[in-house]
Amino acid sequence: LPVQKAAYLAMKDAKKGAVIVSKPDGQILAMASVPSYDANLFTMDKTYKASSTSAYTKLSEVLLDGENHPLLNRAIGGVYPPASTFKLITAATGLEKDIIDKSYRVTDTGVLKVGEFSYANWYFTDHGKKEEGDLDVMRALARSNDIFFYKLAEKVGMERLSEMAKKVGMGMPLGIDLVGEATGLVPSKEWKEENIGEKWFLGDTFHYGIGQGYLLATPLQVNAWTQVIANGGDLYKPHLLKNQAPTLRAEDILSEKAITPIRQGMIDSCTRGKGVAFPLYDFTVKNAKLLVDGKNIMKVASASADMRKISVACKTGTAQHGGEHTPPHAWITLFAPAYKPEVIVTVLVESSGEGSQFAAPVAKEVLKAYFEKK
16 A cells, blocks of 8 residues: 555656556556546546545546546556667567677767668767767666667667567567556567558667667556566566466566676666666665665665665666657666565656656655555
8 A cells, every 4th residue: 555655646746657566476566547536536426526636526527638538547558669668678689599698898989870860879969979988788778878779679680679579578468457458569570561651671670679669568568577577587467466376478588698687787777876767876765674685685874773775776768759849758667676676666757758857756756665664
């Protein structure tokens, strides 16, 4: 209950979005979709006053809001470009297929040019044409470097990317015990020819590698592939019923040769001086009951004895969509503690801005609720 409440309250400033909190074995601990509504409006008479936390005071407002679609459960039924959260899958494809290893490096040139087309790194564009030098897969994940993942996507090819995307649960319903689950989209050359009327270009592969282009995922699917990394390589069927036994959909999708560097890149993403997810730097909670092991749970120097620092592994995403002036969707997906995961949190805030700025603070509040109440 504290985690569910935290997920809901943390999204109070978001106009549209979703939060999913799960265990590594597929059990859903919390789920929120906004805008929300008071379900009692559907069963009570006209004298009933809706909850003060509801965005709607009347049933007609819920039914007639064709702009915000409150009846859409965005956590399982909304589909979005997963943006840089998909770089986890691009990295996993290269590492698991032995196309690269953790020592593989790419030099950030700021902009990658193919003929008359240019593909820039976000940091180069947003921070005064700055380049980030040589990057291995860990630093590329921590910095979310686009140039690295353009080159890696080209190296592994779109067919292998699609194969791995499907293995981790994209492009299909995962089978959660709720109605309304969407499948998302894993594109193919044939799909593009049939639906867009064009052949597949190298630029499409570049966009695919950073989770843009035609690729679409639900927050539930992003949460599921984060579970695969967190639990050691298995994909579970998501479920809400607490007493339901975990159900494997696929096992041994990833091995330690892929998981270890990806986990490190995700840890670095949440680390001061290394990554971009600044709201999660030095994540601490107040709970003296947490067992200190020096790796997952650590004491906090120069703080009260009941403060604990928790290692977090995360990946942000900033999904371009719509027109040039449309704010991007903000994403973050994470697990904690990093080396012995207990909880996976995925946040989407529609049309808001960068993932680190708008999704990460929501995830932080959810993590605080989980670890402070243990």
